[in-house]
Structure formats: C-alpha cells, structure tokens
Amino acid sequence: MIDEVRSWLLARNDGVTDIGLDEDLIDSRLIDSLGFPEFLLFLEELAGRELDLGQESVVAFRTLRGIRDRVLAGAGR
Amino acid sequence: MTATDSIAETLDHLVADATDHHYSPYTRFDWVDELADEQWWMSPDLLSVAGTALGERLGTERLMALSKWECVNFFSLNIHGIRELLMEVTRRIHTPGFEVPSEFFHRFLGEENGHMWFFAQFCLRYAGKIYPDRTLRIGDDSQDPQVASFLVFARILIFEEIVDHFNIRMGRDETLHPLMVDINRAHHDDEWRHIVMGRKLVEHLYRPLVERGDAELLDRLDTYLRRYMTGSIQSLYNPAAYRDAGLADPYGLRNEVLADPARVARHEAFLKRITRFLLSSKIITRPPFATEQPREST
Numbered sequence: 169m170i171d172e173v174r175s176w177l178l179a180r181n182d183g184v185t186d187i188g189l190d191e192d193l194i195d196s197r198l199i200d201s202l203g204f205p206e207f208l209l210f211l212e213e214l215a216g217r218e219l220d221l222g223q224e225s226v227v228a229f230r231t232l233r234g235i236r237d238r239v240l241a242g243a244g245r
Numbered sequence: 246m247t248a249t250d251s252i253a254e255t256l257d258h259l260v261a262d263a264t265d266h267h268y269s270p271y272t273r274f275d276w277v278d279e280l281a282d283e284q285w286w287m288s289p290d291l292l293s294v295a296g297t298a299l300g301e302r303l304g305t306e307r308l309m310a311l312s313k314w315e316c317v318n319f320f321s322l323n324i325h326g327i328r329e330l331l332m333e334v335t336r337r338i339h340t341p342g343f344e345v346p347s348e349f350f351h352r353f354l355g356e357e358n359g360h361m362w363f364f365a366q367f368c369l370r371y372a373g374k375i376y377p378d379r380t381l382r383i384g385d386d387s388q389d390p391q392v393a394s395f396l397v398f399a400r401i402l403i404f405e406e407i408v409d410h411f412n413i414r415m416g417r418d419e420t421l422h423p424l425m426v427d428i429n430r431a432h433h434d435d436e437w438r439h440i441v442m443g444r445k446l447v448e449h450l451y452r453p454l455v456e457r458g459d460a461e462l463l464d465r466l467d468t469y470l471r472r473y474m475t476g477s478i479q480s481l482y483n484p485a486a487y488r489d490a491g492l493a494d495p496y497g498l499r500n501e502v503l504a505d506p507a508r509v510a511r512h513e514a515f516l517k518r519i520t521r522f523l524l525s526s527k528i529i530t531r532p533p534f535a536t537e538q539p540r541e542s543t
C-alpha cells in the first residue's frame with residue numbers, strides 16, 4: 169500500500185525518481201500546504217477511514233514510514 | 246504602506262458604508278427551530294454534481310440530501326477561511342505599513358467575526374456539526390514579510406470572490422428557505438466592501454514586488470496563486486458530504502465528478518471575476534485550470 173503512496177507522490181513531482189522511507193516529505197517539498205488536502209484525501213481513501221488532523225499527529229504524515237506505520241496501519245486491503 | 250490618495254479615499258467610503266450598515270449578527274436572523282431535509286439547502290446548479298453524468302442519475306431526493314451537506318460544507322469552509330483571515334489581519338492591524346487600512350480593518354474584523362458566528366450557528370443548529378479544516382499551513386509562508394503580506398491578502402481575496410459567487414446566486418434564489426436566502430444576502434452585503442478593499446490592497450502590495458525585477462519570484466507567486474485557486478475549487482468536493490448524503494463510494498464519486506468535463510465551465514464561472522482581476526493586474530499569466538484541463542476548440 170505504501171508503494172501506492174510513493175507512486176502518487178512521484179507522479180506529482182517531476183524529476184524525482186525515488187523517495188526513501190525516512191525522507192521528510194515536507195522539508196523535501198514533495199508535499200506543500202497547497203498539495204496537502206488532496207494528499208490527505210488520497211490517504212483517507214487508502215486507509216478506508218476519515219483522518220482527523222487534530223488527532224493524528226502531523227508528524228506521522230511527514231515520512232512514508234510514518235504513513236505506513238501510523239496512518240495506514242490496520243487498513244485492510 | 247505609502248498609500249496613494251486613491252486607496253485612502255476608497256477606504257474612507259468603505260468605512261462610512263460599513264458604519265451605515267452596521268448590524269448585530271446576534272439579532273439579525275430569524276433562526277427557525279428546524280429545517281426540513283426535503284428541500285434545497287443550496288441552489289441545485291451550485292452543487293458539485295451539477296451537470297455531471299452522476300448528477301443526472303441521482304433523483305431529486307438524493308440531490309436535496311446532498312444540498313444539505315454541501316451547504317454545511319460551504320459554510321464550514323467559510324468558518325475555516327475566516328479563522329485564517331482573522332489571524333492574519335489581526336497580526337497586521339496597527340503595525341508599520343498598515344497605518345492606512347487599519348481603520349477599515351476594525352470594521353472588517355468585526356464583520357468577519359459576525360460571519361463566522363452565523364455560519365457556525367447555522368451548521369451547529371441544523372446539522373449538528375462543522376466539517377473539520379483539511380488544510381495545513383506547512384512551511385510555505387514566505388519569510389519575506391512583503392511577499393507574505395501580498396500572499397495573505399491575495400488568498401483572502403480569492404476566497405472571498407469565490408464565496409461571493411455562491412452568495413449572490415443563493416441570495417436571489419427564491420426557491421430556497423428564507424433563512425438561507427437571508428444568510429447569503431447578508432454575507433454578500435458585507436463582502437462587497439471586503440472585495441473592493443482586497444483588490445486595492447492586493448494591487449498595492451504587488452507593485453513593490455514587481456519593482457524588484459525578480460522574474461523568478463513573480464513566476465513563483467503566479468504558480469502559487471493559480472494552485473490556490475484550483476485547491477479552493479477542489480475543497481468544494483468533500484467526500485464527507487457525499488457520505489453524509491448517503492452516497493456510496495464517496496472518494497470514487499469525488500474523483501468521478503471532479504473529472505467530469507461538464508465541471509470545467511462551472512469552475513470557470515466560480516472563478517470568473519477573480520481570474521479576470523488577477524489576469525488584468527498581471528499577477529497571474531493564465532487562468533488556473535489552463536494547464537490541467539486544456540480546452541479544445543469547439
């Protein structure tokens with residue numbers, strides 16, 4: 169499932185060929201504030217649940233590892 | 246801000262008009278006890294599915310249910326947009342550079358506080374909730390104060406222009422419940438002043454940035470604002486509203502209607518006024534959806 173997240177990001181960032189599990193998605197500008205809402209909806213679709221920004225730690229969204237282990241964990245697919 | 250006389254004069258008029266039309270939001274509306282589900286909560290042509298193949302498939306009853314939740318989404322977006330604008334304008338009022346508009350900012354802040362109250366009142370009374378804010382301000386606000394201020398007021402203006410398109414339509418739609426008409430009309434009656442000020446301010450704050458002669462900067466601002474406009478339109482398509490309206494596969498549905506060619510003309514209509522303004526003041530170089538959805542000649 170995390171591969172789908174990686175592909176989604178690669179498709180939206182010309183010239184980027186790979187994204188490490190621990191790469192900071194925000195510092196590296198793979199995601200910025202304008203792109204975030206669409207990214208969040210994409211993750212919700214994958215996770216199969218609504219993600220609450222107040223409760224989910226924003227830190228969890230910063231790396232693919234955080235997304236895999238904390239945001240998508242338990243999502244059956 | 247070294248304000249030109251023209252800005253000071255406009256602001257004087259706006260302050261006088263705001264004083265003449267001052268009202269208490271807390272006593273302004275007749276809050277009915279209940280609003281029936283079976284009615285249009287939003288003009289049907291403003292719904293996110295309007296004109297689409299999917300919209301055709303849904304019956305009137307479903308569309309009415311969707312109109313309730315899209316109305317709540319629209320008001321929720323207003324609430325969150327107002328939060329940002331209150332914070333940003335408060336940060337600048339009575340600080341160096343904002344001496345001239347500060348008097349108007351008092352009216353603006355007071356009015357926006359009222360708007361946030363009546364939008365929230367509506368959502369909580371009749372839907373029992375406000376949809377959460379899905380935006381995240383992460384590190385793209387410029388460290389350069391001139392750039393940051395320009396972007397703040399440009400974002401506010403874009404947001405207010407889109408909202409006003411909806412308010413004007415619904416403020417005249419007599420098929421809607423009188424309360425819905427009244428809220429949209431009351432909001433429009435205040436917002437035109439904010440928009441007049443916003444245009445003056447945005448042009449004024451843009452000028453010194455042009456004078457820097459930094460093409461890369463202007464290009465970045467152009468791209469940013471076009472993306473902001475696109476993002477604002479996308480926020481009108483909320484899967485949570487589809488779900489609350491009882492529609493299956495809300496995410497798939499969102500992707501489907503967003504991609505429906507019938508929506509292109511609607512998006513252009515929502516953005517028509519602000520696009521024209523930003524193009525004519527040379528702040529953007531092309532319409533926001535130009536690259537994503539190139540139009541074929543018909």
Ligand SMILES: [Fe+2]
Nearest residue numbers: 357360432436
């Ligand atoms: Fe407002």
Ligand SMILES: [Fe+2]
Nearest residue numbers: 357405436439
């Ligand atoms: Fe406003």
